[in-house]
Amino acid sequence: MKMVTESEWEVNVPDKQLKDKVYFENLKSVVIDTEMCSRCLTCAAICPGGITVVNNKVDFPDYETKCLDCGACVRVCPRFVYEPKSGLGDYIEFTAGRSKRFAGQDGAMVTEFIVSAMEMGLIDRGLFAGRDENWATEMFHVRDSEQLTITTLGGTKYTFADVLPELKKAVMFTKSGVGVIGTPCIVSGIRKLQQEFPIFREKVKLVVGLFCTENFHYDDISNFLKAKGVDFSKLVKTDITKGKFISTMTDGKVKFKVTEAEDIVASGCNVCTDFTAVESDASCGSVGSAKGFSTVVVRTEVAKKVIEFIRAKGHADFGDADPAQLDFLIGHKKKRAENIKR
Amino acid sequence: MKKVTVPEQSTVEKAVRHAAAIGVAVKESVYPLTATVQYPRQRKKMPDNFRGYILFDPEKCINCWECAFICPANAIRMKEAPNKKYYPTIDYGRCIFCHFCIDSCSGGALRATKIHDVAYKDMDEMLTLTEEMIEPPEIIREDKKLVEYQIDEKDLRLKKTREEDNLIVEKAPPPVEIQMVSQCIDRASCIGCHVCEHVCESGAISSSIANGVMRMKIDTDTCTGCGLCVKECSMQILTLVRK
Numbered sequence: 001m002k003m004v005t006e007s008e009w010e011v012n013v014p015d016k017q018l019k020d021k022v023y024f025e026n027l028k029s030v031v032i033d034t035e036m037c038s039r040c041l042t043c044a045a046i047c048p049g050g051i052t053v054v055n056n057k058v059d060f061p062d063y064e065t066k067c068l069d070c071g072a073c074v075r076v077c078p079r080f081v082y083e084p085k086s087g088l089g090d091y092i093e094f095t096a097g098r099s100k101r102f103a104g105q106d107g108a109m110v111t112e113f114i115v116s117a118m119e120m121g122l123i124d125r126g127l128f129a130g131r132d133e134n135w136a137t138e139m140f141h142v143r144d145s146e147q148l149t150i151t152t153l154g155g156t157k158y159t160f161a162d163v164l165p166e167l168k169k170a171v172m173f174t175k176s177g178v179g180v181i182g183t184p185c186i187v188s189g190i191r192k193l194q195q196e197f198p199i200f201r202e203k204v205k206l207v208v209g210l211f212c213t214e215n216f217h218y219d220d221i222s223n224f225l226k227a228k229g230v231d232f233s234k235l236v237k238t239d240i241t242k243g244k245f246i247s248t249m250t251d252g253k254v255k256f257k258v259t260e261a262e263d264i265v266a267s268g269c270n271v272c273t274d275f276t277a278v279e280s281d282a283s284c285g286s287v288g289s290a291k292g293f294s295t296v297v298v299r300t301e302v303a304k305k306v307i308e309f310i311r312a313k314g315h316a317d318f319g320d321a322d323p324a325q326l327d328f329l330i331g332h333k334k335k336r337a338e339n340i341k342r
Numbered sequence: 343m344k345k346v347t348v349p350e351q352s353t354v355e356k357a358v359r360h361a362a363a364i365g366v367a368v369k370e371s372v373y374p375l376t377a378t379v380q381y382p383r384q385r386k387k388m389p390d391n392f393r394g395y396i397l398f399d400p401e402k403c404i405n406c407w408e409c410a411f412i413c414p415a416n417a418i419r420m421k422e423a424p425n426k427k428y429y430p431t432i433d434y435g436r437c438i439f440c441h442f443c444i445d446s447c448s449g450g451a452l453r454a455t456k457i458h459d460v461a462y463k464d465m466d467e468m469l470t471l472t473e474e475m476i477e478p479p480e481i482i483r484e485d486k487k488l489v490e491y492q493i494d495e496k497d498l499r500l501k502k503t504r505e506e507d508n509l510i511v512e513k514a515p516p517p518v519e520i521q522m523v524s525q526c527i528d529r530a531s532c533i534g535c536h537v538c539e540h541v542c543e544s545g546a547i548s549s550s551i552a553n554g555v556m557r558m559k560i561d562t563d564t565c566t567g568c569g570l571c572v573k574e575c576s577m578q579i580l581t582l583v584r585k
Contacts, residue, residue: 007560009526011534013551048535048576070535172578199531199577 014071022067023074024051024060032058034341036079038268039217042189043073045164046197056217056266075196078188079268085188086334088323089278093298093307096289096321100314101145104154105239106286109294109316110208111154113282113303114179115145116310117206122302126179127170128153129161134232136218137161141170156210158238158245159218160266164189167204177205183212184274191279206302209277211285211295213240213258213269213329220264230254241286271340275333276326282307288325295321377491377498384502385485388456390511393441395457397510398475400429402451404543406570409443409452418443421472432475434460435468448568449543456509457481478510521585522567524560528579532558538571538580547571 018026031037037058044051044058049068051060060067074080088094099112114126130140130153137157142148163186170178180190187209193200216224222232225247234249240258247254277283282303288295298304310316351359379386388394400423409430410418417436420428430443430452444452460479462468483506490501524546526532534556539547546565549558562585572580 007525007562009529009532009558011532011556011558013534013554013556015554046533048533048537068535068537070533072533072535075533197531197533197577199528199579 012075014074016071016074022063022069023071024049024063024067027073027077027080028060028063031077031079035267036082036271036340038079038185038188038272039160039215039266040078040183040185040189041162041164042076042078042193044162045168045189046072046076046193048072056219072196076189076192078185078192079271082271082340084271084273084337084340085184085278086273086275086337087278087330088276088297088326089299091297091299092301092304093296094321094323095296095298095307096293096319097296097307097310097316098293098319099316102148102154105156105237106289106292106294108154109296110181110210110284111148112310112316113208113284113306114142114181114206115148116313116315117179117306118143118145119313120306120309121176122306123177123179123205124175125170125173127163127166127181129157129163129181131157135159135222135235135238139163139166141166141173155237156239158240159216159221164193171200171203174203178203179206179208180204181208181210182277182280183210183215184277184279185212185268185272187277187280188274206282206306207280208303209280209283211276211283211287211326211329212272213275213333214265214272215269216261216264217266220266221261224261224264225254228254228256270336273333273337275330287329288323289321290319293317293319293321295326375497375499377500379489379500380487382459382482382484384487384489385507387488387490387507388458388509390456390513391454392456392458393439393454394509395455395460395479396432396437396441396444396475397453397455397478398430398472399451399453400427400472400476402449403427403429404449404451404568404570405429406448406568406573408446408448408569412442412446414438414440414442423472429472430475431469431471433469434462435465448566453511455511456507522569522582523562523565523585524567524569524571524580525583526558526560526579527581528577531577531579533577534558535576537574537576541570541574543568543570 016026017030027043039058049066051058051073097109099108102108102111104111117123118126126142128140128142129137131137137159139162140153163180163182167180187207190204190207194204230247231249234251235247236250237248239246243258244255245258245261276297281300283297284294286294298307405427407420410420415436415438417433418430421431423429441454444454455478457478459481487502488505488507492499492501536549539549544564544566546561549556567582569582572582
């Protein structure tokens with residue numbers, strides 16, 4: 001039985017830019033109204049009140065009366081005090097892999113990473129973004145590799161997923177740890193949560209980042225694709241390769257240049273300079289490796305152990321990857337630093 | 343093989359034995375030694391901690407839902423009252439009279455009675471709404487005598503007294519004394535949202551802000567261990583520990 005020890009503690013209260021306003025209004029004026037918001041939903045994950053998404057924007061209906069004014073959203077928002085990151089980061093290993101067990105986008109190495117970490121006993125669940133028949137994302141807690149026979153869990157969706165609110169639930173449920181996959185903005189949000197709250201440092205063990213140029217709001221991309229003649233009931237895969245957005249359906253492909261979709265890119269992506277998810281334990285993407293392979297950038301010891309486990313068990317084929325091939329997209333995203341108005 | 347025969351008895355002995363038998367018959371007809379309680383004219387005296395019909399006092403309810411959570415028969419449903427609070431309703435069609443709800447009620451809002459004979463016309467009527475739980479239910483009292491079982495040296499006896507038992511227990515038996523108190527197990531993960539402070543009915547949790555630092559405090563003396571803050575904490579870093 002735990003004994004009653006001290007029953008007093010202290011919480012650091014962040015500074016307010018608008019002194020007499022609640023914290024959400026501060027967040028709104030600094031991040032959301034300035035179109036800096038990446039819609040990573042770190043704030044929604046931590047908010048004990050009701051931060052949610054309304055019309056593709058992070059919002060808090062009736063925040064004047066309902067905001068508890070705790071400042072947690074401001075503490076965890078990666079864009080409230082924005083430190084843009086770019087490049088590849090310090091990596092231990094740069095390689096290419098193709099999973100022998102799973103089918104996904106390219107080499108399915110992200111799935112392989114999470115499942116192998118689960119088999120190692122490092123984590124007891126992984127968060128995957130699945131989709132419904134209309135390609136709207138929904139989050140899944142995967143606790144067994146058998147669950148991955150649901151084919152909709154793999155593959156890229158090019159629309160936002162509510163990873164972080166689900167991550168908080170996972171952190172509450174988990175016994176040994178959680179593995180999570182995310183775009184660079186989500187990874188930044190996780191790191192910020194970990195920096196502020198020890199519970200996330202303890203429980204989030206593996207963060208796999210995805211290479212990301214930009215993302216789309218579900219309404220925007222679905223209307224856009226429908227206008228291009230994509231039938232969602234037949235759609236099996238979406239992919240961006242060499243500047244082309246390719247929608248593979250059961251009866252053919254619809255291709256167009258990504259630049260055509262420029263107008264519907266989420267506003268937060270215009271100020272994002274991070275292509276490779278620099279803060280992640282390992283990041284994956286198709287750029288930089290041969291067809292059918294995923295490029296894997298291993299940055300931390302945890303991820304190194306996982307990749308060595310995959311090698312030892314022979315769960316994946318490994319090939320060559322070329323960091324130079326990433327330079328163009330890294331540079332392309334680095335230029336977006338100009339859009340940051342502060 | 344031995345045959346059992348009637349013992350040899352003298353006439354006097356026989357007469358004495360017959361007289362004794364007649365005596366027992368006369369005694370039983372005048373003052374019968376039966377263990378049966380003649381309900382409803384007689385009513386058995388129930389102990390004060392008898393698990394009967396449950397009464398509810400909304401004034402004492404702290405809205406912790408513990409009764410509904412603990413009910414093993416799922417008989418308790420919470421319903422929203424006009425004052426926006428949620429109060430329990432009991433479906434006596436499901437209730438198994440374990441009184442876990444009463445034992446777990448940290449505000450002391452639920453109370454046991456000795457009433458065990460409420461009649462219902464149909465199953466729907468057995469769903470007892472909060473309003474009906476405040477006052478004891480209407481039951482028809484025909485009992486004239488209060489019966490108590492007594493065990494004397496030889497036999498079980500019924501002690502019958504001409505009085506009406508009070509079925510409402512005025513003073514409940516003292517609850518099992520396990521004093522619990524709320525404690526923060528991961529103080530660094532506190533987001534400082536004060537939800538615990540807002541829900542605390544006893545005012546045991548307080549906070550103060552000075553120089554950009556919020557100080558949270560749980561007063562272990564006033565904390566009743568009701569567990570409301572534990573349920574509401576969004577980071578789930580509060581827990582109940584023994585005092």
